[in-house]
Amino acid sequence: MNDAIREMQEGMERHGYIAEHSIATAVYLAKEMRKPLLIEGDAGVGKTEIGKVMARMLGTELIRLQCYQGLDVNTALYEWNYQRQILHLKIAERDGKDPAALEAEIFSRDFLLERPLLRAITRAEAPAVLLIDEIDRADDGFEAFLLEVLSDFQVTIPELGTIRAVHQPYVVLTSNNSREIGDALRRRCLYLYIDHPSFEKEVSIIRTLVPEVSEQLADQIARFAQGLRARRLAKVPGVAETLDWARALVHLHRDHLDVDVVQATLGCLVKDHHDLDAMGPSETAALVAAARDTAGVS
C-alpha cells in the first residue's frame, strides 16, 4: 500500500470515518489530482459523510449545496440583494448622484449575495470542500451548468465580469442514483461506488461511533443487519440505520439482542411497511438466533 494512502485511511479513521482501502484510494486520488469525486451508492452508506470528513481532515470549511428538482442558478450561484439595491437607489435619488456611478455602486460585491458555488470559488483563506449533495435530484439543465463551473472554476456575472477561483475547491458530488448522471459530468469527475460495509467494517463503525455499545452487542447488531440485507427488502438498511439502532439499544440499556427488543425497535432499521410485515416474529427470531449463535462461536 502506498504510504500516503495509508495515511489518508488513518486520517479518515481519526476523524470518525472507517474507510476501506478502495475509498481511501479514491479520496486520495481526488485530492492529489484535484478532480471532483462523484460518489454513488445506496442511501445511508456514508456518501455525504466523505465530504464532511474531508473538510475536517483538511481543516477547512465545508460548503454544501443540497440539490433538488427546480434548483436554479439564483439559488446555487449568486443573487443580487434587490431590496438593498432599491433602498440604496431611493436614498441616492435625493442626492442627485451621477447615474453611471450609481449603477456601478449597486452592482458591486457589497450587493451580491453569494450562494454556495460562488462562495466555494471566492473563499480567500484556503480551498474549501464543496459538497454537492444528491446531484441526481437536480434537473439535467442544472447538471450542464455545473459542468461549466467544475471545468473552469470561474463564473461570469454580467454586471461584474468574470470571477476566477482564488483557490480551486475540493469537490465531492453524491448521487443516490435516482436518475442516471450524464456522461459528460461523469467524465469530469473521478468515480467511487460505495457498497454496504462488510461485517468487520460495520462492527468497527458501530464501535467507533457509538462507543457505549458493548463488543458483544456491536457484533450481534452487525450480524443482524448483514442478515437483513441478504433478504430481498424494498428498502435495504444502510449503516446510518444500523447506527440509529445501536444508539436506540444503548438507550434501552441492552447488551444483547432478543426477539422482543428487536421487534420493538425494528422501526429504526426497517423503514418500509411491507418489509416490516415480512419481518414477523418467526423471521425475526431466526435472524436473532443467527446473529447470537455465530457471535457465540467466534
Add this chain to the structure above:
Amino acid sequence: MIEGDLLAHLAGFAGALRARRVRVGLSDEVDAATALPLVDLLDRDEVRSALRTALKIRPRDWQVFDEEFRRLWVEREAPARPAPPLSQPPPPSTNPAPRAPLPRAGNPSTAPIGVDAPVSESPDGEHAGYSPDVLLRRKPFDQCTPRDLAELERLLERLKLNLATRPSRRLVPVRGRGIVDMRRSFRSAIATRCDFLLLARRARAVEEPKLVLLCDTSGSMDAHSRFFLAFILALKRVARRTEVFAFNTTLTRLTPWLAPGKIGITLDRLASEVPDWSGGTRIGESLAEFVLHYQRSALDSDAVVVILSDGLDRGDPEVLVRAMRAIHARARRVIWLNPLLGDARYQPLARGMEAALPFVDFFAAAHNLESLEAVAGMIAA
C-alpha cells in the same frame, strides 16, 4: 509521466473494456494514466481501486472490469513476453456474436421503420381513391397483412401526441401571472431609474412525462410485438425521457438502441438485440429484474409505466405481485395494455394478469391503432 510499457497496458486494457461495451473514454484513460503513478503499483487491490475510480466504472460493469483486470494483472506478472497481446487493437467483432434476426411468423417485411419508413410506397388500386385509415385504425393487428403494417407505421409517424401537460418544478419566464422574478424585473427597471413599471414573472414550466415502456416479446405476443415496437418508437420521438425495455424470459434494456442519433433503426435489428425473441414468458422474473436493476434510475413520482403484455405468465404469481407492488409504489401511474382485451370474450383470468391487476391504474385494450391512440390520453392525463 508513466513509462511507455505501462501506458500500452493501460490502452490495451481500456480497449478491451470498450470491446466489451463498458464505456471508457479517452479522458478516462488520461485520468487513469495520471492516477497510476500516485498509487503503489505492486498492490493489486490499490491498482484495481484506482483504475475503477479513474475510469469511472459503474457497479453494473464491475464483473467485466474484474475479469479484464485479472487478465491484465496476469500479463503484468509475466514480464518475459515483450509485446502483450493486449496492446493490439481489440478484435473488430467483439459484440456478443451478432444474432441472426430471428424469423417471425407473419412478418416477412424487413422494411426499416422510423424516419425513413417506406412512405413512398405506391398505393395500388385497393388503397387508392378513398381513405382506408378509418378501417385500418380498427383492424386488429393479428389480422394485418404486411402491407397494412407498413401503412400503420406511416400513420403512427404522423401521430401527434401531446404528452406535455404536467407542470414541472422548474420556473420559466412567463407573461402575466406567476411569481415575481426579481432579477429580470430589476434589470428592466434600471431603464426607468428603478421605477418598476412592469414586473417580470416566472411560473412552473409544462413538461412531458417520463415514460417507462416494458414490452412483452414472447411467442404469444408475436402478432403484436412488431407493431408495439413501432408504437414505442413513435412515443420515443415525442417524449424524450423514455426508457424502453423488452422482456420475455429475461429483461433487455432497449433505450440505447433508440437514441436520437440512431434513426432508421430497423425492428429486425432491435429484435436481434433481444435474446429469446418469440420465446417463453416469465413476466414476474422480468419485472423483478427491472425493479432490482433499473427501478431507482428509471422510476420516480413523475414516471408513467406502460406494460404491454398479454399477461400469460408461466412463473410464480407471488414474484409478479411483489414486482408490481414495487413499481406501483414508485411510479405516478401504471398502465397495462393487453392485446387480448380487444376480444369481447376475454376475461383477465390468466394467473399472472389476475395477480397484477390490483397494481394497475389503467387496464386497456391494445389490439388496434385506435386503442393505442386512446392510450396517449391516459399517459398525459
